[in-house]
Amino acid sequence: MRILIAKPGLDGHDRGAKVVARALRDAGYEVIYTGLRQTPEQIAAAAVQEDVDAVGLSILSGAHNSLLPEVTRLLNEQGADDVLVFAGGIIPEQDVVHLKQVGIDEIFLPGTSTKDIVRYLQDRLQAA
Amino acid sequence: MAVKDPEPTMLAERPGATIQEDDALETMAEARRRWEVAKARSEAQVPAWKRDFTTVSGMEVPHLVTPEQVADVDLQKDVGIPGEFPYTRGIHPTGYRGKLWTMRQFAGFGTAADTNQRFKYLLSQGQTGLSVAFHLPTLYGYDSDHQMSKGEVGKCGVAIDTLADMETLFDGIPLGEVSTSMTINSTAPILFAMYLAVAEKQGVDVHKHVSGTLQNDILKEYIAQKEYIYPPRPSMRLITDQFSFAARHVPRWNTISISGYHIREAGSTALQELAFTLRDGMEYVQYGIDAGLPVDEFAPRLSFFFNSHNDFFEEIAKFRAARRIWATVMRDRYGAKNPRSWMLRFHTQTAGCSLTAQQPINNVVRTTLQALAAVIGGTQSLHTNALDETLALPTEENARTALRTQQIIAHESGVINTVDPLGGSWFIEEMTRRMVDGAFDYFRRIDDLGGMVEAIEAGFPQRELMDAAFAYQRAFEEKEKLIVGVNAFQVTDDKPIDILYIPDDLAERQVAFLNEVRDRRDAGGVARTLEALKQGAAGSANTMPLILDCVKAYCTVGEISDALRDVFGTYEEPAVF
Numbered sequence: 001m002r003i004l005i006a007k008p009g010l011d012g013h014d015r016g017a018k019v020v021a022r023a024l025r026d027a028g029y030e031v032i033y034t035g036l037r038q039t040p041e042q043i044a045a046a047a048v049q050e051d052v053d054a055v056g057l058s059i060l061s062g063a064h065n066s067l068l069p070e071v072t073r074l075l076n077e078q079g080a081d082d083v084l085v086f087a088g089g090i091i092p093e094q095d096v097v098h099l100k101q102v103g104i105d106e107i108f109l110p111g112t113s114t115k116d117i118v119r120y121l122q123d124r125l126q127a128a
Numbered sequence: 129m130a131v132k133d134p135e136p137t138m139l140a141e142r143p144g145a146t147i148q149e150d151d152a153l154e155t156m157a158e159a160r161r162r163w164e165v166a167k168a169r170s171e172a173q174v175p176a177w178k179r180d181f182t183t184v185s186g187m188e189v190p191h192l193v194t195p196e197q198v199a200d201v202d203l204q205k206d207v208g209i210p211g212e213f214p215y216t217r218g219i220h221p222t223g224y225r226g227k228l229w230t231m232r233q234f235a236g237f238g239t240a241a242d243t244n245q246r247f248k249y250l251l252s253q254g255q256t257g258l259s260v261a262f263h264l265p266t267l268y269g270y271d272s273d274h275q276m277s278k279g280e281v282g283k284c285g286v287a288i289d290t291l292a293d294m295e296t297l298f299d300g301i302p303l304g305e306v307s308t309s310m311t312i313n314s315t316a317p318i319l320f321a322m323y324l325a326v327a328e329k330q331g332v333d334v335h336k337h338v339s340g341t342l343q344n345d346i347l348k349e350y351i352a353q354k355e356y357i358y359p360p361r362p363s364m365r366l367i368t369d370q371f372s373f374a375a376r377h378v379p380r381w382n383t384i385s386i387s388g389y390h391i392r393e394a395g396s397t398a399l400q401e402l403a404f405t406l407r408d409g410m411e412y413v414q415y416g417i418d419a420g421l422p423v424d425e426f427a428p429r430l431s432f433f434f435n436s437h438n439d440f441f442e443e444i445a446k447f448r449a450a451r452r453i454w455a456t457v458m459r460d461r462y463g464a465k466n467p468r469s470w471m472l473r474f475h476t477q478t479a480g481c482s483l484t485a486q487q488p489i490n491n492v493v494r495t496t497l498q499a500l501a502a503v504i505g506g507t508q509s510l511h512t513n514a515l516d517e518t519l520a521l522p523t524e525e526n527a528r529t530a531l532r533t534q535q536i537i538a539h540e541s542g543v544i545n546t547v548d549p550l551g552g553s554w555f556i557e558e559m560t561r562r563m564v565d566g567a568f569d570y571f572r573r574i575d576d577l578g579g580m581v582e583a584i585e586a587g588f589p590q591r592e593l594m595d596a597a598f599a600y601q602r603a604f605e606e607k608e609k610l611i612v613g614v615n616a617f618q619v620t621d622d623k624p625i626d627i628l629y630i631p632d633d634l635a636e637r638q639v640a641f642l643n644e645v646r647d648r649r650d651a652g653g654v655a656r657t658l659e660a661l662k663q664g665a666a667g668s669a670n671t672m673p674l675i676l677d678c679v680k681a682y683c684t685v686g687e688i689s690d691a692l693r694d695v696f697g698t699y700e701e702p703a704v705f
Contacts, residue, residue, distance in 0.1 A: 005705075009264070009279060009280060010264035010265065010267075010268055010270075010276060010277075010280050011264060011284065012349075012353050012354025012355050013353070013354075013393075013394075014354060014394075015393070015394050015395050015481075015597050017705075018594055018597070018705040019395075019597055019598055019601050021705040022594075022598055022705050023601075025705075031705075033704075033705050035700070035701065036354055036701070037268075037276065039275065039276065039278075061264055061279075061280055061283055061284050062280075062283035062284055062520065062521075062630070063278075063279030063280045063283055064279075065279070066278060066279025067278070067279050090518070090519065090520070092519045092520060092624065092627055093485075093624045094624055094627070109485055110484070110485040110486075110518060111484060111485060111486055111611070111614040111615075113604075113605045113615075114601065114605065115605055
């Protein structure tokens with residue numbers, strides 16, 4: 001199972017992305033980390049090119065309502081609508097419903113245990 | 129060892145004097161043995177209620193410190209008195225009686241006009257200095273209409289594209305009277321130049337009256353916050369250019385705020401924050417000296433910026449250790465002669481990463497403890513986080529409560545009445561010493577790698593931080609460390625709180641204004657000043673006056689940054705985790 005961990009937008013806060021990347025690797029997934037400052041186009045292209053099963057998006061800049069829907073739109077456009085998309089970072093609960101409507105499968109709010117993320121991926125990726 | 133001295137002189141005046149006399153120490157050593165026995169007996173009956181009594185950083189904390197354990201802490205050499213080398217107890221003889229710390233709340237969002245209003249509000253509420261948060265495109269040298277700026281305009285801070293925005297930002301705020309701190313790094317010379325240009329337009333004598341601070345600490349960007357543009361070496365050159373320009377033209381300006389805050393937020397321990405920050409500071413000093421600047425000319429304008437996290441005593445020990453270490457290395461390693469070069473002055477921000485989205489009202493309590501540690505640790509200025517900053521930029525109401533927290537500490541708690549109230553506590557002196565020793569160990573490892581720039585290029589501090597962040601996350605998930613409301617004492621009916629939303633049409637308004645400025649300005653002046661900057665940057669000219677010419681011609685942040693990108697290239701870090 002391959003997972004892409006990506007940092008959309010301009011914020012450089014990569015602590016969460018890297019902690020999650022390491023936890024997923026320790027849980028047995030093959031993890032690809034995009035590095036910082038990725039546009040939605042770059043993230044979708046990387047997801048398709050690497051043929052990943054899931055994409056994890058980490059964003060703390062407040063630009064989530066603009067950038068996250070763009071990622072799912074581009075994935076769908078490129079026929080990668082079967083890729084599971086999850087996100088985390090500084091995302092207020094008020095924005096969760098909207099983001100799920102536009103195709104983000106799950107949002108992990110601050111304080112989430114990496115164990116919960118691993119459990120979620122195990123459930124969802126097995127079921128798929 | 130304590131030195132016997134029959135003369136009834138003050139302990140602190142006597143070289144080699146230690147914290148206790150020999151006789152008393154022997155009695156205490158004996159008493160300690162009794163305590164060890166009693167403790168073992170007690171623990172055999174009732175074991176400690178948890179296994180881990182380490183700090184939030186995972187640092188071992190001694191169960192009890194008795195005087196003989198700190199007998200070799202030298203009262204004069206290591207502790208001293210406030211206002212004297214090595215400044216462990218503070219840089220001012222009067223502590224907070226002469227002057228309280230500056231209450232400096234970091235603020236910035238939306239357009240320059242939005243933030244100008246917030247600044248005026250904070251000043252009217254008793255805030256004593258300004259601190260500007262810029263939006264991410266400004267930090268990265270992109271204009272608001274750049275492709276990378278999509279979704280980011282005005283979100284994390286205020287949108288500044290040209291001098292015209294900066295004029296609005298400080299409209300009606302007299303720059304000769306208020307001191308301003310600007311959190312800006314890769315693009316620091318541009319925003320510094322804009323600030324000076326606005327001050328000149330206000331008719332302020334820049335040499336005499338303009339004061340403030342630039343963050344300008346690029347090394348910690350490569351280590352932690354990752355807001356770099358150019359590779360490390362040309363970035364260091366931009367900084368030394370500013371050192372020498374400011375020393376001559378803006379002598380009251382702090383050209384750098386060497387920052388541990390972001391290192392800590394990225395997951396470091398308190399000790400790593402201390403060690404990497406001070407070693408970064410030493411690297412700037414070395415580069416300044418190598419650029420031909422006399423150390424005492426620029427070192428007095430260096431300032432620091434630390435985090436204050438939850439572990440109360442660990443933080444206080446860190447602040448005290450920082451002063452002792454800096455004084456020692458400045459005098460002994462870099463040969464500084466001016467006491468002002470030895471004094472470590474610092475700003476503190478309470479730990480954003482300690483705040484919880486769950487039961488956010490509890491964040492006021494966390495922030496209070498952290499702010500108290502910073503004050504007892506002797507900070508020169510302080511930002512207290514608002515309770516909602518774990519979700520968004522603060523609302524006006526929450527920003528006010530954060531400021532009130534400082535005012536309550538200053539005016540109600542009584543802790544400001546005495547200087548370094550915990551000085552001489554056996555425990556605090558022991559923790560301070562451990563911090564000092566631990567930092568010097570890190571210095572040796574970094575020196576062995578060739579210096580901090582080399583250590584960063586080798587990924588050393590980055591790896592240390594990542595490992596510490598992961599260890600903390602594991603301790604949290606294993607519940608070795610409890611966070612109230614998150615992995616303990618949760619509630620199920622936590623209601624979302626009202627937060628600040630940046631309107632969607634803001635980006636359009638900002639871009640429309642940017643285009644208006646582009647149309648209005650003299651295109652010839654823009655081309656000429658940008659070309660002169662490129663040539664100067666490619667050679668060895670000081671870039672600061674050239675950037676000043678660019679901003680006065682209303683070149684944009686993006687255009688000036690692109691000119692430097694053409695000359696210096698850009699930096700990409702290896703994406704490792």
